[in-house]
Amino acid sequence: MEISFIHCADLHLDSPMVGLKNLPAFIHNKLKESTFTAFKKIIDTAISKKVDFIIIAGDIYDGEDRSIRAQIRFRDEMLRLKEKQIEVYLVHGNHDHLNGRWVQIELPPNVHVYPSMVTLEQFMKNNVTVNLYGFSYETRHVKERKIDEYARRNDANFHIGILHGNLEGATDHSAYAPFQVKDLLAKKMDYWALGHIHKREILETIPPIIYPGNIQGRHKKETEVKGCYYVELSEGDASLEFIPTSEVIWETVKIDASPVRTFDDLYRLCRNKVDEKREERYSFIISIEIEQLNLEETFLDSDLLEILHQDEVDADSFVWVASIKRQENTAWLKENLLKESAFYEELFAVSKDSELVDEAVAPLYQHPKAHRFLEELSVNEKQELAKEAEDLLLTMLMKSGR
Known part of the structure; x- marks a missing residue:
């Protein structure tokens, strides 16, 4: 007795790829299309592997307005699955919640969309019954413990x-529909198909509790290959296969520049790193971090970038x-400044105050149009903003001769 399915999440179809319009047209166009291309790879895999069904664990669309273009492209893929008699079970998340504003495009009957209450959908095939439990976000901010509403029914082979x-306790995403692993284990499911976190993570293996991550990185913080899971469930056993779907991979590359003596040395190091990535036969957008650079002369990042872009x-x-980005060693400067004056001690203490980050970004979140499209900043994101501000301040102080 066995079933097979695809588990994916966080498609973010038609993501606007904000802040990337300065890229060459061919790269920007590929990025704009990348979420659709990644999703098509998932559908191709489902068809080639002849899965029983697909689970989409939230955030099908990037925004609550659900563009018509994204909805039609999504429906086209659902129709491909319908032709192959493959069912789809999907929930909507915080980005594409049920109370958004959109022109509704009707989906084919093989697509089962969960309402805002925890609901059971039942799949039956070849004398095998699967109970699938889930809910969609009614509004953007669902803070209650929806896990408490899940109740296993004893009328199926798999749950x-x-x-x-x-x-x-995780601080890298907003705390929506929070849960603990022990809560999931207590529900006695055979598999937990999670969504919301954009990084692939296996929280538990028996039973599998899985975040597949999103299907395509959208900015420099969403690094590494993205994808979905192909799952085979049998009585007492589960087989997981990660399926890569990224059309473009974001990556941060660190370069040890300690042996560099000239600008040409530095250029060759960067060029060699670019050529190494090119051999992998994927499309990459990389951020280079240069460490241990001892050149006395300064160089302009824009000049080096321009040369690397030529080919x-x-x-x-x-x-x-x-x-x-040149990694400046500012730790010694901070240490000396703290000894020098109480003013600097107060200054660096302020940089750790997350409430000041909230104050700084408040105008954006209070904007009558912009606020609908903004996700709450996580604890990690606030800390990163404060750290970047502190690093910028220290670099400016160092260049001023402090």
């Missing part, structure tokens, strides 16, 4: 929970250097 939510042409795969 699968679908949950778009955040592990309690990049319109092709099926590319390696585009998005930024070059």
